[in-house]
Amino acid sequence: MAERAARRPGLVATIAWRIVFFAVVAMAAQLVIVFADYYFDDSELGSLMIERETALLAQGISRKDGQWAFELPASIGGFGPDSPTRVARIRTLDGTRIFSNCGDQCREHLLPEEIDPPDRWTRLLSQGKPIAVAGGRSMQIDGQEVVIEIAILDKNEAVMWRALGHEFADHLAIPMLLQLVLVLGGSLVSTWLAMRPVKAAARQAGAIDPLDPEHKIDISQMPREVAELGVAVNRSLARIGRLMREQKLFTTAVAHEIRTPLAMLQLELGQIDSPRARRMEKDVEGLARFVGQITALGRLEAIERKGFKPIDLAQLGRGVVASMGPWVYDHAHAIAFVENDAGAMLGDRGLLEDALMNLITNAVTHTPPGTEIELGAGPGPRIAVVDKAGLYHAATGDDAPMAKAGDSLGMGLEIVKRIAALHDGRFAISADPATGTMAVLTFPPLAPKPAP
The missing domain is CATH 3.30.450.140 (PhoQ sensor domain)
Structure with a gap:
């Protein structure tokens, strides 16, 4: 659609051609009138x-x-x-x-x-x-x-035609051409100036952040007729944002309601000494993790950037490793934290913790027992989760979500990717047989405070 719109003639060119066309028609009509007036x-x-x-x-x-x-x-x-x-x-x-x-x-x-x-x-x-x-x-x-x-x-009639030609040139062609240049130039300049805020609004619309529900088109400099279109677009954006928030709220509420029965079901299954109960426990655990991801996704999309605060990535990494360590060890894996001159960034601590927990959970779930997992902070505003197994393979031609087909890895990585985008950061994942699978989150550095 963008390419098709780019091939269409611009408004300024359309107005120019129409002004020239009607000016030529007017000159032809005036030429006929003047000729008839003089000739007869x-x-x-x-x-x-x-x-x-x-x-x-x-x-x-x-x-x-x-x-x-x-x-x-x-x-x-x-x-x-x-x-x-x-x-x-x-x-x-x-x-x-x-x-x-x-x-x-x-x-x-x-x-x-x-x-x-x-x-x-x-x-x-x-x-x-x-x-x-x-x-x-x-x-x-x-x-x-x-x-x-x-x-x-x-x-x-040579003298007569020479006199008529001179009269047309001096009193018709030259004044009409001068008027055409002034009218055409004035119209094009006026149209170009009037379209500048419209072009700016088009750029704003193309840059609308889907994670920012307050993002709207600026209509303060638009002509009144175009501003009405901008107001209608802003109203539509507001309605869509409200509908999405209600849908997210409903999905999150449903996920919240399911978490408690799932937890109780896990407790009950733990009391049953049976291989079938152990298999069901794994299924329920996977379902609980999926519900947790839906809840995290709903929480992610409800966050606004204006609530961001400075976060020390080294402190964040230590806290996540401390909270996830027992769960990792229970699944026969090992986890460690490594700091390498980590920096600070502006963001939401809860979301970043969710991102790291998702990466650690994926590393534990999709690697064999005994795999070593490392959470590294630094250098700078960068934090990474590395597992030594190196089994990750991205689906061919699949960038978003970056997932393997047929498992639940995609949901977790998509959440991580959205959290990175919300913080104006980048998320990349790669696998190297020598170093393992590396999932890296890179963020903009925290701006220094202005000197007093």
Whole structure:
């Protein structure tokens, strides 16, 4: 599921593509509207043609040493000398002629030179397409006012399309692209910032500790709509935690109720002198051990880390060996305690005692009589149970629980593994013919107290 989710496009990418898609649709719609508005209005289109062509002609005007000069720009063509289709006249208000490529056509299509021309003027010379138009405008060049007048008599629409393209680029494409960049950038940044607490919540959900019923998702920085989902997840976690606690309480209570009849049954069987009674005693002992493990498991899952206290592992190991010694000797085994510069750690003493007792019980139960068992503390926050038999073999491909199929070893080792996880520690078990079977619990060291 995680891999499938990783292959799905992100929200930021989805929003980006949708903004770009609808922006392109909007630009296409606006392009059609603007085109229809200009193309079917010959008067407005003629004004655009005059404005565009006069602006291009103005690029060729210069003044050196008080003398006017003109050179036809490379970006515009058709205004050569005696051109029959494009007429141009450039002059100053005092009558100085800078450029002209016409004779009678100037008098026919342009304003008389003795008339003071308006700032802008346009006159259609025909109806329909292609558009024939005359017009002009005044422009400030080198601090003086220059009048540029033209007449376009082409039988093609090249000038019209050039004017339309310039209008689309200047007044439609560039503003729309700028707006798209700002809207897209703002939307992506806003979405990315809004999704940061959601990503943090996803990481929190992935790191939820099943042994910590108080672990919840932080929704303090989430947007309101997403926070509602976080609240629902937290409510579900609380309900699941409550259900699990009730189930554990029920299981533990049942195990507690069974322990007393089992103890009485063991006492009664001890009074019967019969081989069958001895076989039943072993079965009852195994059942009592299993019930004890269920009780320990229920107690484990009811513990919270906030109640942990510093524990000296050497002192813990001595206490376990002292309490388990008689039972070990009764089963024809030997046990010893070895200290090797043991450290301290933060944890629950009762749970750690349960873990070590489970390991010692497994070592006694699954090894032949006379096996030597050693409980070693250290170096550092480490404690291990070693038996010299070395008979342990983990089931192939079976990491949790680490057990041999067909016996009760798995329950005990699973409890030990969970106790280690609750203390942020590691549990490893291995067998070496030279040293025996070694079950090792390694914990984080106890943090030093801050200096006053």
